[in-house]
Amino acid sequence: MKSLKPNGLFAAALLCFALLVSAAPASAQTVTLADGQILRGQFEQKRYLSGLANPVRSSGTFTLVAGRGLIWTTTKPFPTTTVMTEAGLVQDVKGKETVRLAASRLPIMSKLYTMFGAALTGNWEVMQSAFALTRQQKGQAWSIRLDSLRPDDPNLPIKAINARGQKLLDEVEVVKPNDDRDVLSFFNQRLEGAPLTAEEDAFLTRAQR
Amino acid sequence: MVLAAGGFLVFSFHRANPLRTDLTALLPLELQDPARQKANELISRSLARRFVVLVSHKDEAQARTRAAELAAALEGTGLVGPIGEDFSPDQLKKLGTLYFPHRDGLLSPADREALLADQGQELAERALAQIAGPGVGADARLLKTDPFLLFPSFLLNLPFPATRLALEDGMLVRRDENGTHILLPAKLLADPFDLKVQEALVSTVNRYEASLKGSDRPALHRLGAVFFAEAGARKAIDESSGLAGLSLAGTILLMLLVFRGLRPLMNNLLVIGVGVVTGLSACLLVFEQVHVAVLLFGIGLVGIAADYGFYYTATAFSVGGKTPGQRLTGILPGLTMALLIAVLGYGALALAPFPGLRQIAVFSAVGLTGAYLTTVLWLPLTDTRKAPAHALKTLGTVLWLSRFWNARRWRALRLGFCAGLALIVAAGLWRVEFDDDLRKLQPLDASLSAEQAAIAAVTGLNLTTQYLLIEAESDERALQTEERIAPMLGAWQQSGLIRAAQSPAAYVPSLARQEENGKLRREKLAEPFLAELLEALGLQAGAISAAPEGRLELAAALDSRANSFLNELVLAPGLHVVTLQGVTDPERIRRDIAGMAGVKFADPTADLSSLLGLYRLRALALLALSLVVIFALAAWRYGLRGAARTLAPSLAALAVAPCALALLGYPLTFFTAMAMVLLLSFTMDYSVFCAEAKRETRPITLLAVWMAALATILSFGVLGLSSTPAVAGFGLTVLIGVAVAGLLAPIAAR
Numbered sequence: 001m002k003s004l005k006p007n008g009l010f011a012a013a014l015l016c017f018a019l020l021v022s023a024a025p026a027s028a029q030t031v032t033l034a035d036g037q038i039l040r041g042q043f044e045q046k047r048y049l050s051g052l053a054n055p056v057r058s059s060g061t062f063t064l065v066a067g068r069g070l071i072w073t074t075t076k077p078f079p080t081t082t083v084m085t086e087a088g089l090v091q092d093v094k095g096k097e098t099v100r101l102a103a104s105r106l107p108i109m110s111k112l113y114t115m116f117g118a119a120l121t122g123n124w125e126v127m128q129s130a131f132a133l134t135r136q137q138k139g140q141a142w143s144i145r146l147d148s149l150r151p152d153d154p155n156l157p158i159k160a161i162n163a164r165g166q167k168l169l170d171e172v173e174v175v176k177p178n179d180d181r182d183v184l185s186f187f188n189q190r191l192e193g194a195p196l197t198a199e200e201d202a203f204l205t206r207a208q209r
Numbered sequence: 210m211v212l213a214a215g216g217f218l219v220f221s222f223h224r225a226n227p228l229r230t231d232l233t234a235l236l237p238l239e240l241q242d243p244a245r246q247k248a249n250e251l252i253s254r255s256l257a258r259r260f261v262v263l264v265s266h267k268d269e270a271q272a273r274t275r276a277a278e279l280a281a282a283l284e285g286t287g288l289v290g291p292i293g294e295d296f297s298p299d300q301l302k303k304l305g306t307l308y309f310p311h312r313d314g315l316l317s318p319a320d321r322e323a324l325l326a327d328q329g330q331e332l333a334e335r336a337l338a339q340i341a342g343p344g345v346g347a348d349a350r351l352l353k354t355d356p357f358l359l360f361p362s363f364l365l366n367l368p369f370p371a372t373r374l375a376l377e378d379g380m381l382v383r384r385d386e387n388g389t390h391i392l393l394p395a396k397l398l399a400d401p402f403d404l405k406v407q408e409a410l411v412s413t414v415n416r417y418e419a420s421l422k423g424s425d426r427p428a429l430h431r432l433g434a435v436f437f438a439e440a441g442a443r444k445a446i447d448e449s450s451g452l453a454g455l456s457l458a459g460t461i462l463l464m465l466l467v468f469r470g471l472r473p474l475m476n477n478l479l480v481i482g483v484g485v486v487t488g489l490s491a492c493l494l495v496f497e498q499v500h501v502a503v504l505l506f507g508i509g510l511v512g513i514a515a516d517y518g519f520y521y522t523a524t525a526f527s528v529g530g531k532t533p534g535q536r537l538t539g540i541l542p543g544l545t546m547a548l549l550i551a552v553l554g555y556g557a558l559a560l561a562p563f564p565g566l567r568q569i570a571v572f573s574a575v576g577l578t579g580a581y582l583t584t585v586l587w588l589p590l591t592d593t594r595k596a597p598a599h600a601l602k603t604l605g606t607v608l609w610l611s612r613f614w615n616a617r618r619w620r621a622l623r624l625g626f627c628a629g630l631a632l633i634v635a636a637g638l639w640r641v642e643f644d645d646d647l648r649k650l651q652p653l654d655a656s657l658s659a660e661q662a663a664i665a666a667v668t669g670l671n672l673t674t675q676y677l678l679i680e681a682e683s684d685e686r687a688l689q690t691e692e693r694i695a696p697m698l699g700a701w702q703q704s705g706l707i708r709a710a711q712s713p714a715a716y717v718p719s720l721a722r723q724e725e726n727g728k729l730r731r732e733k734l735a736e737p738f739l740a741e742l743l744e745a746l747g748l749q750a751g752a753i754s755a756a757p758e759g760r761l762e763l764a765a766a767l768d769s770r771a772n773s774f775l776n777e778l779v780l781a782p783g784l785h786v787v788t789l790q791g792v793t794d795p796e797r798i799r800r801d802i803a804g805m806a807g808v809k810f811a812d813p814t815a816d817l818s819s820l821l822g823l824y825r826l827r828a829l830a831l832l833a834l835s836l837v838v839i840f841a842l843a844a845w846r847y848g849l850r851g852a853a854r855t856l857a858p859s860l861a862a863l864a865v866a867p868c869a870l871a872l873l874g875y876p877l878t879f880f881t882a883m884a885m886v887l888l889l890s891f892t893m894d895y896s897v898f899c900a901e902a903k904r905e906t907r908p909i910t911l912l913a914v915w916m917a918a919l920a921t922i923l924s925f926g927v928l929g930l931s932s933t934p935a936v937a938g939f940g941l942t943v944l945i946g947v948a949v950a951g952l953l954a955p956i957a958a959r
């Protein structure tokens with residue numbers, strides 16, 4: 001009998017982390033979000049799971065609010081909203097809360113947020129304790145590769161992260177130890193100072209509880 | 210005999226320290242409820258072994274380094290298990306390995322509710338959302354074995370004690386505006402109530418704390434029964450050695466002043482020494498261990514043994530050149546009668562089912578007999594004294610003092626004294642209050658309580674002492690009971706009556722519940738929605754490996770030791786504990802569970818307090834019983850009127866002491882009641898000596914009685930200075946009672 005580790009969950013949480021980092025402006029030269037500033041954009045995610053013929057696809061929009069959290073709104077295959085804050089992760093399906101991962105229960109969630117803050121300031125170096133970083137810059141375009149220093153660590157089940165972009169992040173690939181991988185593409189990103197919608201504010205407030 | 214007893218003592222203390230410091234060792238054996246007694250014992254044993262130290266520093270790296278150093282130092286004592294072992298990644302792996310094969314019957318409470326409410330569709334959608342959404346979705350391997358992702362949901366909803374700490378790189382960490390806090394959770398491998406263990410552990414922490422110098426040192430906070438026990442024992446030992454020194458010095462001074470010679474002093478110390486050595490060794494022989502409190506109490510009590518020595522020594526003051534043998538014969542009836550009454554009085558203590566009181570009873574009965582035999586067999590042999598030069602003068606003083614009770618001119622003063630006593634009783638009787646709250650009688654160390662509060666503020670961690678006790682014929686039945694009360698626990702949590710609860714059934718559902726869960730999963734989820742989910746995922750039905758139907762037995766979960774919390778909640782087959790955190794209204798809980806079979810609310814501190822209340826009543830009943838027995842004995846020897854006269858001083862003492870205490874603002878506690886039981890025995894000595902004495906030896910008898918009373922006041926009255934209210938109340942009761950009885954003793958003379 002194969003035994004499955006509950007760490008699958010932590011792996012999942014870490015995946016969120018990878019996404020968070022990748023959603024941030026990823027180069028030292030590029031934008032740093034000031035507190036309260038908002039980065040909006042669209043995403044498309046392809047999740048390749050070994051044993052499944054086709055990737056699981058999803059797409060939607062995201063809103064990253066510096067100092068508060070990330071709202072990840074999936075519109076396809078069906079409406080889902082995932083909100084990540086310092087307090088943890090909350091997921092709504094059709095307007096009903098179905099998942100709540102408190103940072104106090106999933107300790108990794110608080111680490112996630114610490115690193116998330118660091119990443120917001122364009123500080124990839126915070127990943128150096130766990131990953132070997134390789135950067136490349138070609139004119140406007142940059143790419144970065146993160147290779148796990150301990151691919152067997154059950155608490156950090158990510159083998160590698162590949163990210164590339166120009167002014168902002170364009171695409172990121174997260175590879176897990178069993179070679180499952182997520183490929184995320186981002187479009188139409190824009191930095192705004194404008195206030196949040198009431199709905200977004202309510203999401204963040206509820207998730208921060 | 211004495212040498213043998215001494216040898217046994219040396220042997221006992223050499224082999225292992227037989228002194229106990231835990232309060233539970235003093236507790237009654239005969240509780241109304243053996244299951245609760247066992248639960249209390251087991252829980253205090255396992256909880257008492259846990260302790261935590263919080264290391265705080267502005268700088269995270271510093272905090273980590275210091276925490277690691279302290280952890281190494283603690284582990285280095287060999288008394289502490291690997292620190293943080295319950296929180297290691299390894300432990301999580303063990304949990305997964307334990308539960309995964311049995312996932313078919315495991316559902317989180319919310320998922321179960323959803324299926325019961327026919328909301329399977331929502332669970333299916335949640336699974337899809339997780340699979341497609343950012344993160345959270347699991348890998349293909351998990352999907353093929355648990356397509357609805359119910360297993361992660363179950364694991365995440367296990368009710369682990371909620372704290373504000375996060376596990377980071379093997380350490381439990383919290384950051385706030387004051388810096389980084391690291392919690393070291395530890396488990397003692399040795400008995401936390403063993404004085405040696407306490408000292409070794411506390412000195413390790415103290416040494417480490419002292420080795421940190423400068424303004425940059427981290428703050429250390431500690432929490433655990435072992436620290437409270439150490440502080441309590443240290444305080445008791447410090448205080449009692451001070452008080453014992455005071456009382457010994459006073460007694461020696463008293464003997465030197467009255468007897469004026471080294472030999473009488475040595476003889477009387479010999480009587481006391483023999484009493485302590487034989488009493489303590491008898492106690493060890495019978496009980497193997499002696500509580501520190503019993504030792505202190507017993508030594509004070511054997512100070513009463515000095516009465517016999519005093520009485521004999523005082524006879525040397527008699528004129529007429531009697532031989533030592535003749536002098537002994539003169540007082541032998543008084544001595545024997547006094548011993549008989551004392552042994553009977555202390556024998557009454559053995560009836561109270563407190564191990565501590567039984568120890569005192571054995572200690573006193575054997576110690577007093579030893580002292581009596583020493584006085585009778587030994588003192589006349591070493592006594593070569595003639596009446597000392599100051600004898601006449603001393604006796605003259607005593608005689609002059611005793612006139613107070615028969616001289617006509619003191620009549621007004623006599624009446625005034627008696628009226629004063631009556632006034633105290635009249636005024637105090639209405640103020641007597643009963644209070645057995647243990648927290649007031651034995652307050653916890655203030656600085657440790659402050660550290661406990663600091664740790665609770667940072668971590669959200671609290672010591673739990675309140676719980677529900679579940680009793681059933683088997684584990685399965687107990688788990689079913691817990692499942693029945695689970696909705697009530699949820700409601701309590703909702704309404705703020707409790708903050709959290711941990712129940713064994715939340716970790717391992719009953720077999721019946723697992724069976725039901727498996728059926729729910731099949732009928733309400735898999736059959737209607739699996740095909741749809743697989744299609745959305747692009748998975749073939751054949752790729753799914755169905756969960757095996759084997760159920761998880763509680764015994765297997767316990768054996769795996771994957772969850773140390775669970776092992777602490779299951780005390781014995783069918784005897785479980787549901788711990789309650791942050792109880793705000795114990796009375797509501799008692800009301801809510803009233804009438805539920807096999808469910809009891811336990812609040813050990815409150816239980817102990819009400820138990821003390823019960824035993825206060827019993828002690829007072831014992832006192833009444835002793836009075837009846839003693840009156841019968843006295844009536845047989847002195848006639849009814851003589852008996853009334855003999856008992857008068859004791860009765861006055863017993864009436865005045867608690868009333869005077871009430872006027873001073875002390876409540877009547879179990880300890881006061883015990884002091885009154887002993888008071889009867891002490892004061893009967895004086896009356897019996899006086900009643901047995903012939904008219905011509907009365908001054909000698911009174912000299913002995915007043916010396917004995919003074920010695921008692923010195924040995925017990927000083928306890929009134931103790932900062933522990935229970936001990937102070939005890940000391941003051943004896944102080945006031947003995948003073949009253951000593952002054953009234955001449956009334957008993959024929």
